[in-house]
Amino acid sequence: MQMLHPHRGSIQQYMEQIEDPDHGRPSSCPQCRNKEPLRAHGFYSRTIVDEAFDGWIRIRRYLCQACLRTVSLLPEWALPFMRFSIPVIAKTVKARLMQNQIWKVAAPAAPHEPGEPDQPTAPLPQVPPPSDEGSAGTALPVAQSQPIESN
Ligand SMILES: [Zn+2]
DSSP states (O other): OEEEEOOOSOHHHHHHHTTSTTTTOOSSOTTTOOOSOOEEEEEEEEEEEETTEEEEEEEEEEEOTTTOOEEEEEETTSOTTBSBOHHHHHHHHHHHHHSOOOHHHHSOOOOOOTTOOSSOSSOOOOOOOOOSSSOOOOOOOBOOEEEOOOO
């Protein structure tokens, strides 16, 4: 299960704070309601794109000793399965709706996927630009995550 964890500040500050397992440790299990504080249970990594950051962050995990289920503390600016931070998504939607920009202009450039070539080897077929009316635009890439350490 994932819990949103209030955090205001830079991503660098977040990464320093989560080194302390007591910072944000749930005092009881949100799943089985056991009243014992959860035990630190390592981290997993996921990608996030913010205005000044594009890379991997660690997410703190806790284990409930009673039900043996884990709880992850997701910083409140990172949505599950979404690669872009909430401020970046909000800025994109605001530019689309308030400044009437097309999605392609309003959205941040899609980050470069590891292993992708810099240039396509064959020319891409010419696709007409999306119309400004009702265009769904380009879908935001999905966040990647991978488990690491479990101590
Ligand atoms: Zn539990």
